[in-house]
Amino acid sequence: MITLSNINKTFRVARRQAGFGRAVKALFSREYELIHALNDVSFSIKDGEMVGYIGPNGAGKSTTIKIMCGILTPDSGECNIDGRVPWRERIAHVCEIGVVFGQRSQLWWDVPIIDSFELIRDIYKTDEKTYKNSLDELTMLLDLGELLKTPARSLSLGQRMRCEIAASLLHKPKILFLDEPTIGLDAVSKIAVRQFIKKLNTEHGTTVILTTHDMQDIEALTERILLIGKGRILLDGSLDELKKHSSSRKTLVVEYTGVMPTTSEGMTLKEMKDGRLIITLDPEILPVSDAITHLAAEADLTDVSVSGITAEEMVAELYREYHI
Amino acid sequence: MKKYIALFRIRFINGLQYRAAALAGLTTQFAWGFMEILSFSAFYRANPAAFPMEFSHLVSYVWIQQAFLALFMPWGVGGNAVETIVSGNISYDLARPMDIYNRWFFETIADRVSRATLRCAPILILASILPLPFRMKLPSDLFQFSMFLISVPIAMFAVTAYCLIDYMSAFYTMSRYNAIFVIVADFFAGGYIPIPFFPEPVRKIAELLPFAAMQNMPLRIYSGDIAGMDAVYGIGLQLFWVTVMIAFGKLLMRRSLKRIVTQGG
Numbered sequence: 326m327i328t329l330s331n332i333n334k335t336f337r338v339a340r341r342q343a344g345f346g347r348a349v350k351a352l353f354s355r356e357y358e359l360i361h362a363l364n365d366v367s368f369s370i371k372d373g374e375m376v377g378y379i380g381p382n383g384a385g386k387s388t389t390i391k392i393m394c395g396i397l398t399p400d401s402g403e404c405n406i407d408g409r410v411p412w413r414e415r416i417a418h419v420c421e422i423g424v425v426f427g428q429r430s431q432l433w434w435d436v437p438i439i440d441s442f443e444l445i446r447d448i449y450k451t452d453e454k455t456y457k458n459s460l461d462e463l464t465m466l467l468d469l470g471e472l473l474k475t476p477a478r479s480l481s482l483g484q485r486m487r488c489e490i491a492a493s494l495l496h497k498p499k500i501l502f503l504d505e506p507t508i509g510l511d512a513v514s515k516i517a518v519r520q521f522i523k524k525l526n527t528e529h530g531t532t533v534i535l536t537t538h539d540m541q542d543i544e545a546l547t548e549r550i551l552l553i554g555k556g557r558i559l560l561d562g563s564l565d566e567l568k569k570h571s572s573s574r575k576t577l578v579v580e581y582t583g584v585m586p587t588t589s590e591g592m593t594l595k596e597m598k599d600g601r602l603i604i605t606l607d608p609e610i611l612p613v614s615d616a617i618t619h620l621a622a623e624a625d626l627t628d629v630s631v632s633g634i635t636a637e638e639m640v641a642e643l644y645r646e647y648h649i
Numbered sequence: 650m651k652k653y654i655a656l657f658r659i660r661f662i663n664g665l666q667y668r669a670a671a672l673a674g675l676t677t678q679f680a681w682g683f684m685e686i687l688s689f690s691a692f693y694r695a696n697p698a699a700f701p702m703e704f705s706h707l708v709s710y711v712w713i714q715q716a717f718l719a720l721f722m723p724w725g726v727g728g729n730a731v732e733t734i735v736s737g738n739i740s741y742d743l744a745r746p747m748d749i750y751n752r753w754f755f756e757t758i759a760d761r762v763s764r765a766t767l768r769c770a771p772i773l774i775l776a777s778i779l780p781l782p783f784r785m786k787l788p789s790d791l792f793q794f795s796m797f798l799i800s801v802p803i804a805m806f807a808v809t810a811y812c813l814i815d816y817m818s819a820f821y822t823m824s825r826y827n828a829i830f831v832i833v834a835d836f837f838a839g840g841y842i843p844i845p846f847f848p849e850p851v852r853k854i855a856e857l858l859p860f861a862a863m864q865n866m867p868l869r870i871y872s873g874d875i876a877g878m879d880a881v882y883g884i885g886l887q888l889f890w891v892t893v894m895i896a897f898g899k900l901l902m903r904r905s906l907k908r909i910v911t912q913g914g
Contacts (some may be wrong), residue, residue, distance in 0.1 A: 432661065
């Protein structure tokens with residue numbers, strides 16, 4: 326159980342204008358600007374939940390994750406994870422969690438992966454049986470096999486990321502924090518990583534908190550979404566709810582032969598190319614079935630596809646709506 | 650404890666693989682030691698009465714210093730502690746059930762020991778077969794030798810505790826090199842010239858500073874410059890400074906971690 330209430334965190338950043346004169350002036354008196362990285366952030370996450378934490382760059386996602394990992398101390402507010410305050414009992418707390426920072430590496434660069442894993446085993450005081458057990462399982466699920474004998478520096482990004490994820494799970498944590506785990510991965514690796522995370526959550530009941538910019542990660546993985554912008558939690562709900570919250574507009578792609586059909590009220594023509602129309606439709610004015618009937622009456626349709634708004638568009642719309 | 654030993658092991662293995670660096674260091678240290686002794690011998694020949702150490706003591710001092718340079722030098726070891734601060738990779742270290750101070754301490758010690766292991770033997774062998782005025786001698790007796798053996802690790806802990814304070818300054822400065830930290834320590838620990846060569850009032854103060862607890866002590870005990878009960882007192886002084894510097898370092902670490910900021914993901 327994770328509870329955050331009224332968490333605030335401010336950073337002080339030195340700022341100055343460009344130029345030599347300003348640089349000299351800054352030697353004597355420096356101007357600082359306070360950045361409110363987190364502003365009254367509150368939420369709670371139940372055991373076994375899988376939560377997507379989204380927001381634009383600089384919104385405060387990583388800061389929140391780092392507070393929950395005990396790395397940063399907030400200025401004010403409370404955070405309680407399984408009965409502990411992360412930054413006060415950091416060492417006891419981190420035994421129960423696993424973390425993957427997609428942009429950093431925890432593996433020893435020059436030695437084979439397995440050596441890094443054994444070091445991690447000793448650091449977490451994992452007993453031999455549990456270690457063997459989870460190593461076997463992770464090796465199978467993440468297809469590590471030969472990679473274990475290779476030094477981290479000779480692995481591709483996708484291979485390395487699989488090893489990073491395994492490294493964070495060797496001690497069987499109850500909570501897994503993933504900070505952009507699919508960043509820079511190719512399609513195959515992304516899918517492998519997603520499948521694994523999903524399996525981990527359903528089979529071991531691991532609580533997963535995931536930050537990402539990849540909306541397909543969110544669609545594939547999470548039930549619940551937290552949207553953060555400018556340090557505030559803006560929305561907390563399921564993907565479907567969010568989709569409903571944003572526009573209900575549909576996109577119709579129509580292929581036809583012969584005469585081009587005309588649009589009626591509620592339809593806006595977005596694109597037309599020989600034999601192909603892309604139309605946005607507001608179903609509150611004109612239901613989808615009526616629109617198709619109308620188009621079919623006007624022309625010879627060979628193909629029709631209807632799609633809702635994509636997660637990507639939805640998020641872009643949300644960012645616009647909240648000016649973040 | 651096991652986790653620190655595991656860390657020491659991986660670090661030690663890592664350090665042993667840099668053979669070319671070891672060979673280069675070896676040559677430099679041998680040449681350096683030899684030149685240092687030659688220049689001191691010129692002073693000695695000019696006026697033996699004004700020479701504050703016995704010449705044979707000085708020769709042993711220099712050879713032991715060069716052979717075990719990696720154990721005592723206040724620069725160039727454990728550098729990736731600073732790197733983790735500057736790069737922000739410290740996030741991962743903090744997400745481990747481990748005390749960061751202890752971790753850096755062990756890593757630095759492992760670096761020192763692995764480097765010294767590769768380099769000390771050839772220098773010691775060469776230095777003990779050189780013609781006489783330049784030859785390194787064994788300590789005068791077993792007592793002196795065992796005092797030396799006790800003093801070595803404490804000196805290494807002292808310089809490491811000092812270095813850690815230096816690394817932690819990166820939390821505030823975000824800078825990799827603090828030359829003044831290094832030069833002050835090296836100078837007052839007798840890294841350039843042994844403390845007995847300092848002019849009188851400075852020498853008296855230098856003997857009591859935390860830097861005196863570094864290489865100064867084991868080197869002078871080995872050579873016989875500090876002998877008998879003086880060696881026991883010397884080790885007492887070393888223990889005092891090690892305790893003070895570690896306590897201060899741990900306090901500084903606690904304060905630094907409270908105000909730590911990691912940016913950019």
